[in-house]
Amino acid sequence: MLKFRRTKTLQKFVAVHSQIHNHFYSERHLVSRQIYKQRRSTALAEWRTVPA
Secondary structure (H helix, E strand, O other): OOOOOOHHHHHHHHHHHHHHHHHHOOOHHHOOHHHHHHHHHHHHHHHHHOOO
16 A cells, blocks of 8 residues: 555556456365356456456
8 A cells, every 4th residue: 555645546447456356366275176266267358358
């Protein structure tokens, strides 16, 4: 937080970061490796279609 000089800039960053974090973060310790890899592949495929 110390690197952000304005609250508005921090709020913009947090809004974008939370969306991306929620999209990619999965509770690894709760699922098997196979399911985790499948979810990561799906998330990455979706992420690649966003800028296009």
